[in-house]
Amino acid sequence: MLKRISALVIVFLMVLSALPVNAAIVTDEGLLPFTDVRSGWYLPAVEFCYVNRIMSGKSETCFDPKGLTTREQMMTVLCMLSPDDTVYPQCSFTDVGASSWYTPYVNMAVAKGYTSGISDTLFGVGKTLTRQETVTLMYNFARANGKQCPTEGDLSVFADTADTADWALDAFSWAVREGIIAGANGKLNPRNPITRGELAQIMFTFTEKELYDCEHSYTEESCTESAVCTLCGLIKGMPLGHSYPILNCSVGSDCERCGKHIVPEGHKFTGADCTKPMTCSVCGASSGTALGHTTDCGICARCGVEVFKDNYSRFVYYMTQRGMTDSSDLNVKYLMANVKHTDGNTSTQYVKYNTITRRTTFEIIYKFVDKEHYVRTIITMDLGPGSSYYVESYYSMNSDLTRYPFYGSGRITASDNSFVLNSYHGDSSYRKQFESVVKGTLLLNLDASNTLIKEFTGISMADFGFTAFK
Numbered sequence: 001m002l003k004r005i006s007a008l009v010i011v012f013l014m015v016l017s018a019l020p021v022n023a024a025i026v027t028d029e030g031l032l033p034f035t036d037v038r039s040g041w042y043l044p045a046v047e048f049c050y051v052n053r054i055m056s057g058k059s060e061t062c063f064d065p066k067g068l069t070t071r072e073q074m075m076t077v078l079c080m081l082s083p084d085d086t087v088y089p090q091c092s093f094t095d096v097g098a099s100s101w102y103t104p105y106v107n108m109a110v111a112k113g114y115t116s117g118i119s120d121t122l123f124g125v126g127k128t129l130t131r132q133e134t135v136t137l138m139y140n141f142a143r144a145n146g147k148q149c150p151t152e153g154d155l156s157v158f159a160d161t162a163d164t165a166d167w168a169l170d171a172f173s174w175a176v177r178e179g180i181i182a183g184a185n186g187k188l189n190p191r192n193p194i195t196r197g198e199l200a201q202i203m204f205t206f207t208e209k210e211l212y213d214c215e216h217s218y219t220e221e222s223c224t225e226s227a228v229c230t231l232c233g234l235i236k237g238m239p240l241g242h243s244y245p246i247l248n249c250s251v252g253s254d255c256e257r258c259g260k261h262i263v264p265e266g267h268k269f270t271g272a273d274c275t276k277p278m279t280c281s282v283c284g285a286s287s288g289t290a291l292g293h294t295t296d297c298g299i300c301a302r303c304g305v306e307v308f309k310d311n312y313s314r315f316v317y318y319m320t321q322r323g324m325t326d327s328s329d330l331n332v333k334y335l336m337a338n339v340k341h342t343d344g345n346t347s348t349q350y351v352k353y354n355t356i357t358r359r360t361t362f363e364i365i366y367k368f369v370d371k372e373h374y375v376r377t378i379i380t381m382d383l384g385p386g387s388s389y390y391v392e393s394y395y396s397m398n399s400d401l402t403r404y405p406f407y408g409s410g411r412i413t414a415s416d417n418s419f420v421l422n423s424y425h426g427d428s429s430y431r432k433q434f435e436s437v438v439k440g441t442l443l444l445n446l447d448a449s450n451t452l453i454k455e456f457t458g459i460s461m462a463d464f465g466f467t468a469f470k
């Protein structure tokens with residue numbers, strides 16, 4: 001029996017996997033090495049097939065339980081379940097070359113009656129197996145190897161028995177009776193391709209219940225040893241795996257079950273980032289210093305966070321990004337903000353200021369989003385002795401500011417920063433409205449040191465999101 005198992009091993013490893021033949025790798029926790037089989041109905045079957053070397057993975061870490069199996073792969077498996085040294089004659093199927101790796105197995109499977117191909121002339125190389133083909137091959141195999149295979153299973157309980165090919169009915173009847181096939185949601189799904197997870201399940205049941213005439217007497221499993229049948233050598237499943245409490249980097253840890261000590265490996269420090277130093281992935285200790293952001297003004301290339309020393313540098317950065325600097329006038333700066341007003345409305349505020357001369361000019365374009373109204377205000381600040389601020393404002397109905405229904409000018413007194421309207425042009429009934437607009441527009445009122453000295457009623461620097469120009 002053990003001989004059969006080892007023969008199975010070699011074939012499945014060769015056929016279903018590109019891995020070299022080596023011992024089953026089980027993690028310290030007693031888990032499969034396949035990260036795509038951590039749960040699911042097929043887990044016990046995959047574990048069984050893996051530890052008994054019946055099936056291996058598609059790679060070291062992937063079993064691919066939803067993947068498919070070809071006919072020649074399956075043939076090789078069946079042949080190796082009952083190996084003999086006979087050289088069988090070349091089959092007559094035109095798609096089976098004389099020197100392919102699977103040729104001896106197909107020849108043997110044909111000679112022994114496991115398969116008769118998919119037509120008189122074709123074996124079906126490369127064709128993936130359906131569920132009814134797989135069950136039929138297992139049935140043919142069992143009968144050819146002297147199993148009784150009574151066909152007494154009740155297929156009437158399955159909703160899709162009528163979809164099953166006539167040639168597969170006996171095989172399903174046998175497989176259902178023996179518990180090799182249970183169906184899914186009351187269906188046999190005979191024409192569906194069989195997945196590797198389903199094949200593992202069938203091989204599990206067939207191998208444990210049918211192939212071995214054994215009452216199986218299993219040993220106790222331990223952290224590192226699987227339960228093994230003392231009569232036939234079949235392995236029951238995975239070892240338990242060690243159970244370590246929270247790992248400790250400096251003193252190690254002991255398995256709660258067997259006491260095996262993990263030698264402390266020291267911290268496993270991983271990736272520092274902009275704001276955090278390296279951190280141990282096991283215990284959380286930290287080491288070194290944070291990397292810091294890649295810039296002190298702009299967007300950090302590493303973490304994507306905005307880094308600005310103040311809101312002024314933020315506005316300058318965004319205006320530069322939007323191409324709103326004027327290279328012909330290096331001292332001109334632009335600011336833009338979405339302003340939320342105390343009445344709940346928002347508007348776009350655009351500020352341009354020029355500090356190239358002693359006289360400082362601010363140009364403010366202010367759009368009311370709820371109305372198609374624009375305000376253009378020019379503030380001229382004379383910063384010399386007895387300084388004053390002169391304000392002109394234009395209240396327009398359209399964005400290009402060509403039509404001014406009202407305009408006027410005013411002054412902010414140097415003594416108490418109060419606003420005095422000097423002149424007004426337009427319908428007098430709108431004068432009060434105009435005054436409030438001019439005041440509301442004049443958000444930024446600076447003294448010679450560029451600090452805020454006044455906020456106007458109903459709107460504040462906080463509306464801009466910053467507290468001072470600098």
Ligand SMILES: [Zn+2]
Nearest residue numbers: 214216229232
């Ligand atoms: Zn046994």
Ligand SMILES: [Zn+2]
Nearest residue numbers: 223242255258
């Ligand atoms: Zn242990």
Ligand SMILES: [Zn+2]
Nearest residue numbers: 249267280283
């Ligand atoms: Zn640590």
Ligand SMILES: [Zn+2]
Nearest residue numbers: 274293300303
């Ligand atoms: Zn960063």
